[in-house]
Amino acid sequence: MRLQYLLSQAISxxxxxxxxxxxxVVSVLVMLTLVFGTIVLRWSIDQxxxxxxxxxxxxxxxxxxxxxxxIDTLQQDIQGWDQVNGxxxxxxxxxxxxxxxxxxxxxxxxxxxxEDPSILPASLxxxxxxxxxxxxxxxxLVVIPGIREVxxxxxxxxxxxxxxxxxxxxxxxxxxxxxxxxxxxxANTIRIAIFARxxxxxxxxxxxxxxxxxxxxxxxxxxxxxxxxxxxSVALVWAVSGSIAELFSTSTxxxxxxxxxxxxxxxxxxxxxxxxxxxxMGSAFGMWGFLRD
Amino acid sequence: MIRLxxxxxxxxxxxxxxxxxxxxIQKGEFVFLVGPSGSxxxxxxxxxxxxxxxxxxxxxxxxxxTTTLPSWKVPLLRRSLGTVFQDFKLLPNKTVHENVxxxxxxIGRPRHVIRSQVPQVLKLVGLATxxxxxxxxxxxxxxxxxxxxxAFVNRPLIILADEPTGNLDPATSVGIxxxxxxxxxxxxxxxxxxxxxxxxxxxRRRVVALERGRVVRDQSRGAYETPDQDPVEx
Numbered sequence: 001m002r003l004q005y006l007l008s009q010a011i012s013x014x015x016x017x018x019x020x021x022x023x024x025v026v027s028v029l030v031m032l033t034l035v036f037g038t039i040v041l042r043w044s045i046d047q048x049x050x051x052x053x054x055x056x057x058x059x060x061x062x063x064x065x066x067x068x069x070x071i072d073t074l075q076q077d078i079q080g081w082d083q084v085n086g087x088x089x090x091x092x093x094x095x096x097x098x099x100x101x102x103x104x105x106x107x108x109x110x111x112x113x114x115e116d117p118s119i120l121p122a123s124l125x126x127x128x129x130x131x132x133x134x135x136x137x138x139x140x141l142v143v144i145p146g147i148r149e150v151x152x153x154x155x156x157x158x159x160x161x162x163x164x165x166x167x168x169x170x171x172x173x174x175x176x177x178x179x180x181x182x183x184x185x186x187a188n189t190i191r192i193a194i195f196a197r198x199x200x201x202x203x204x205x206x207x208x209x210x211x212x213x214x215x216x217x218x219x220x221x222x223x224x225x226x227x228x229x230x231x232x233s234v235a236l237v238w239a240v241s242g243s244i245a246e247l248f249s250t251s252t253x254x255x256x257x258x259x260x261x262x263x264x265x266x267x268x269x270x271x272x273x274x275x276x277x278x279x280x281m282g283s284a285f286g287m288w289g290f291l292r293d
Numbered sequence: 294m295i296r297l298x299x300x301x302x303x304x305x306x307x308x309x310x311x312x313x314x315x316x317x318i319q320k321g322e323f324v325f326l327v328g329p330s331g332s333x334x335x336x337x338x339x340x341x342x343x344x345x346x347x348x349x350x351x352x353x354x355x356x357x358x359t360t361t362l363p364s365w366k367v368p369l370l371r372r373s374l375g376t377v378f379q380d381f382k383l384l385p386n387k388t389v390h391e392n393v394x395x396x397x398x399x400i401g402r403p404r405h406v407i408r409s410q411v412p413q414v415l416k417l418v419g420l421a422t423x424x425x426x427x428x429x430x431x432x433x434x435x436x437x438x439x440x441x442x443x444a445f446v447n448r449p450l451i452i453l454a455d456e457p458t459g460n461l462d463p464a465t466s467v468g469i470x471x472x473x474x475x476x477x478x479x480x481x482x483x484x485x486x487x488x489x490x491x492x493x494x495x496x497r498r499r500v501v502a503l504e505r506g507r508v509v510r511d512q513s514r515g516a517y518e519t520p521d522q523d524p525v526e527x
Contacts, residue, residue: 002401005398199382199384200384202382203382203384203395203396204395204399205368205371206342206371206376206382207371207372207376207395207396207399207400207443207447208368208369208370208371208372208374208399208400208447209368209399209400210365210368210400210401211364211365211367211368213399213400213401
């Protein structure tokens with residue numbers, strides 16, 4: 001009966017000042033939509049970088065005077081490095097073949113390369129364990145005498161990592177600002193609810209209602225506002241993530257951007273919990289200095 | 294039942310509301326606190342209710358030292374006190390029955406207790422037939438009866454009443470005083486702040502007179518005005 005009483009108090013508080021409650025719920029909704037949206041977006045970017053990772057190669061161009069045995073020894077040596085996941089020998093003939101394919105409509109270039117085979121050297125194509133390892137591998141390769149030149153897609157990798165870091169920083173700031181405003185708005189709804197009930201509260205205190213008995217409805221109110229906003233944001237992001245996946249599935253790689261359901265559930269629950277926490281903080285702020293005996 | 298020892302209450306370090314008051318009230322007593330506005334009557338009631346803490350001195354109420362009572366125990370103290378105010382303090386959107394039941398609900402009394410206690414106390418105050426009315430549908434005297442019912446429904450040890458007849462005409466006031474007297478005769482200690490001469494003179498109970506925060510007279514079976522001879526008779 002007491003729990004029922006506390007809940008009914010909280011619900012009638014919510015009904016009493018609909019507009020402010022609406023504003024609080026919307027601010028939680030917007031904040032957590034951004035948080036959850038960012039999490040989902042990060043996931044997609046990580047997927048992208050992941051696919052990128054697989055394609056990152058450090059290419060060591062070999063000098064022409066290395067014998068096949070030299071190359072074999074070198075290959076086995078590099079294969080043993082910690083940062084190296086795989087290694088592949090690419091002969092002069094294969095390089096020429098690839099060049100022909102790439103520049104198939106520029107016969108003049110192909111002619112030049114065919115006349116002087118030393119232009120296209122043989123190479124070792126090294127797959128790092130992680131994309132970020134490319135620089136360590138490059139550093140070790142450049143000091144090896146038989147290697148003419150080392151090339152990696154370093155700038156592109158750095159740019160991608162930097163861009164996703166910027167996105168993360170940006171979203172953290174947005175979440176901090178919106179989170180603070182959600183807490184303030186919830187605190188406001190609690191203040192208004194306390195004000196609307198001040199006579200009732202003063203009587204409750206006079207007849208000896210426990211402090212927590214007085215406070216709990218207001219905590220419940222704040223938590224409900226947080227939870228509703230959070231649940232709406234999860235629903236929104238879930239719906240949008242589905243339609244984005246549909247949009248992309250018509251292109252080359254269907255399902256690649258489809259966010260897995262267990263990922264959405266796991267993070268969605270986290271978001272809802274975070275919404276409840278926001279509500280709790282808002283209520284605590286709203287009651288600050290009030291409801292003392 | 295109530296003991297004040299060298300109690301002073303000073304607001305903002307300057308306004309002296311109560312000054313050096315020592316007072317002892319026994320179980321079952323009926324005590325009038327009298328004096329002009331600003332003499333400290335209401336402050337004394339608030340101190341006994343532990344709505345405020347004294348600047349100096351110690352206070353014991355219903356066996357508890359309020360001055361050292363941790364705030365989470367204040368509700369327990371209040372449950373042994375009933376309070377009645379000049380402005381009734383009823384909830385306008387609740388019926389008479391609900392207003393009285395509210396006092397029991399919020400301290401977690403089970404439903405069957407509420408169902409039996411509330412009609413009983415409404416009968417005591419003479420409002421059994423008006424249980425479903427809203428406060429606005431009652432006269433001032435009836436509203437005050439509801440607030441007395443609410444104060445008494447939990448069978449408190451002490452009733453603290455701050456000008457309970459302040460808003461009522463003399464005839465209605467007599468009814469309220471009869472009710473408080475009946476409650477007092479059942480063993481409940483009653484402390485009532487008032488400046489209603491007629492009531493104090495008619496009842497002839499203990500009178501504690503205050504002036505500028507000090508006790509200037511403490512007289513058993515006293516009247517409102519100071520008798521010519523010896524002002525303090527303890």
